[in-house]
Amino acid sequence: MRKIIENSHLILVAAAIIACLIIAGCTSSTDTNNSSGEKVLRVGDLWTVSSINPGDGHDGGTFVTEKAIVTETLIGANDNFELVPNLAESWEQINDTVWEFKLKRGVKFQNGKEMKADDVVASLDDTIRLSPSTALLMSYDHAEAVDDYTVRVYTTELNPLVPGVLHYPDTAIVSQDSYDENGNFIKPIGTGPMMVESYDEQTGKLVVVRNEDWWGGDPGIDKMILKGYESPATRAMLIENGDIDFTCDPPYSEVERLNATDGIHVEVYNTPRLYKLDANLGHEAMADLNVRKAISYAIDRDGIVENVLYGVGTSAGGVFLPSMTWSNKELSPYPYDPELAKQYLAESGWTDTDNDGVLEKGGEKLKVKIFTYTERSGLPPMLEAIAANLRDVGFEVEETSMENSALSPAMGDDWDLYLSATHLAMVPDPEYVLKSWYTTNGTSNKAGYNNPTVDEMIVEGHYTSDLDERYDHFREIEAIIYDDLPTINVAYYGVAIVMDDDVEGYQFDPTAHDYRIDPFMTISS
Numbered sequence: 001m002r003k004i005i006e007n008s009h010l011i012l013v014a015a016a017i018i019a020c021l022i023i024a025g026c027t028s029s030t031d032t033n034n035s036s037g038e039k040v041l042r043v044g045d046l047w048t049v050s051s052i053n054p055g056d057g058h059d060g061g062t063f064v065t066e067k068a069i070v071t072e073t074l075i076g077a078n079d080n081f082e083l084v085p086n087l088a089e090s091w092e093q094i095n096d097t098v099w100e101f102k103l104k105r106g107v108k109f110q111n112g113k114e115m116k117a118d119d120v121v122a123s124l125d126d127t128i129r130l131s132p133s134t135a136l137l138m139s140y141d142h143a144e145a146v147d148d149y150t151v152r153v154y155t156t157e158l159n160p161l162v163p164g165v166l167h168y169p170d171t172a173i174v175s176q177d178s179y180d181e182n183g184n185f186i187k188p189i190g191t192g193p194m195m196v197e198s199y200d201e202q203t204g205k206l207v208v209v210r211n212e213d214w215w216g217g218d219p220g221i222d223k224m225i226l227k228g229y230e231s232p233a234t235r236a237m238l239i240e241n242g243d244i245d246f247t248c249d250p251p252y253s254e255v256e257r258l259n260a261t262d263g264i265h266v267e268v269y270n271t272p273r274l275y276k277l278d279a280n281l282g283h284e285a286m287a288d289l290n291v292r293k294a295i296s297y298a299i300d301r302d303g304i305v306e307n308v309l310y311g312v313g314t315s316a317g318g319v320f321l322p323s324m325t326w327s328n329k330e331l332s333p334y335p336y337d338p339e340l341a342k343q344y345l346a347e348s349g350w351t352d353t354d355n356d357g358v359l360e361k362g363g364e365k366l367k368v369k370i371f372t373y374t375e376r377s378g379l380p381p382m383l384e385a386i387a388a389n390l391r392d393v394g395f396e397v398e399e400t401s402m403e404n405s406a407l408s409p410a411m412g413d414d415w416d417l418y419l420s421a422t423h424l425a426m427v428p429d430p431e432y433v434l435k436s437w438y439t440t441n442g443t444s445n446k447a448g449y450n451n452p453t454v455d456e457m458i459v460e461g462h463y464t465s466d467l468d469e470r471y472d473h474f475r476e477i478e479a480i481i482y483d484d485l486p487t488i489n490v491a492y493y494g495v496a497i498v499m500d501d502d503v504e505g506y507q508f509d510p511t512a513h514d515y516r517i518d519p520f521m522t523i524s525s
Contacts, residue, residue, distance in 0.1 A: 080323065194519070276489050
């Protein structure tokens with residue numbers, strides 16, 4: 001962890017002020033800590049809360065499991081992304097298609113009922129019904145309760161990913177009392193340190209209160225009020241004005257100034273997320289490896305981290321963070337070398353025939369369209385810096401930043417590079433990312449990458465259960481992708497946590513996907 005201590009004097013943009021004024025229900029006097037001594041934490045999240053059903057495949061799992069800490073998963077993960085017990089105290093593979101999980105005894109749902117194997121089976125079945133992608137990821141066939149504290153999960157094929165998928169927030173366990181008699185979801189009744197008091201679907205405001213009977217100990221907060229504010233500048237202003245107590249990722253240019261503001265402090269951590277450029281390999285220029293290499297060598301990663309992200313992040317080499325136990329640590333960031341970038345472009349026949357600074361070939365300009373979204377504060381300024389780097393080596397660049405909800409329709413197939421900040425460890429195993437991003441039919445293969453060798457190696461890796469062999473195998477795949485550059489890795493994500501000084505005892509979880517609320521943190525009343 002690195003705490004920001006230097007000061008600067010940048011001012012929040014006027015648009016943020018207007019934005020906050022029009023946000024319905026930003027805060028109210030009843031939301032603040034009061035004379036009764038109740039410890040209330042007001043959280044400003046990055047995203048509008050659109051679901052509180054952990055199993056529906058629509059980000060409800062991440063929100064209620066990591067941020068509202070209402071629900072919990074069978075499997076946890078340590079700082080190196082190695083799997084550890086959570087609601088399941090142990091697990092083993094019985095044969096190729098059967099996994100057995102021993103449940104922790106004495107765990108109670110927030111309605112007072114003890115969690116038993118039948119509850120876990122029913123909860124997993126609900127998730128599989130609601131989220132076909134999770135079913136596919138787990139090769140799920142069915143589950144059964146062997147006894148009150150033993151669950152067996154049956155798969156359609158050998159799948160070493162099963163325990164890792166059960167760390168995925170969407171597989172968090174809920175009581176069947178979360179549903180009404182007609183099977184309609186009401187609210188998550190989980191096993192976590194906080195439980196749902198109310199949820200306003202119109203405003204996305206979620207209120208959770210302390211679970212007095214949590215198996216993990218005594219939570220340090222009595223109540224949390226969580227609401228999403230998708231503008232980074234708005235989040236910064238709200239905490240500066242005292243309207244929220246905890247948030248993350250203000251404009252990075254504001255981090256030092258916020259940290260120097262009385263009553264506020266900022267802490268910066270690494271989190272499993274990658275800033276990357278997907279290259280549209282369906283476009284002729286992007287399909288040329290020399291062009292992709294030129295782009296990678298043209299990007300000043302260290303300069304972007306220092307001057308655009310203000311140190312909130314680190315330059316990226318391979319796909320995975322070096323702290324991940326399975327990462328290929330021999331893959332260093334591509335160095336900033338504009339002259340080498342120009343050489344690669346020249347090898348592919350791109351020259352500046354009219355001395356206007358833009359390269360041409362066959363009468364066509366070397367033009368790229370780059371898109372990104374605005375909700376994550378680092379992306380728009382990174383886009384500007386990358387565009388400037390590419391112009392320096394002869395590209396004509398058209399850059400577009402817009403809200404995520406409008407981005408896909410605006411892009412269509414008329415894009416060359418897509419800049420995103422994408423999670424790496426929803427499932428703590430290298431196959432999860434490499435299969436979805438880089439196989440020909442991968443669910444997140446935005447680049448359209450097609451490498452039969454990689455496809456075959458990922459299938460082979462899928463059936464490798466020994467962890468040492470498995471990780472070595474996927475490190476080889478990561479190296480091939482590093483050379484092929486279907487995606488161009490720019491920086492590993494850093495998250496800036498902004499807290500009121502009254503917030504005490506916060507411990508960051510490096511496996512979280514933005515942040516995880518620490519159940520033992522507290523706030524002065």
